[in-house]
Amino acid sequence: MPYWSTLLIALGGLLLGGAWSLRTQKAPVWAQAGFVACAVLAIIAGFVTA
Numbered sequence: 001m002p003y004w005s006t007l008l009i010a011l012g013g014l015l016l017g018g019a020w021s022l023r024t025q026k027a028p029v030w031a032q033a034g035f036v037a038c039a040v041l042a043i044i045a046g047f048v049t050a
Contacts, residue, residue: 009046016035
């Protein structure tokens, strides 16, 4: 697996953690949804480029 695939999957994990953190801080739903959408796209890109 190339290093950029690993980095993209790791970025997706960090973004999911950020979304969870925003949820616990009662942030707006649009911010949480934005983090989740970016995380899903990063994880998909990581698997596609593998």
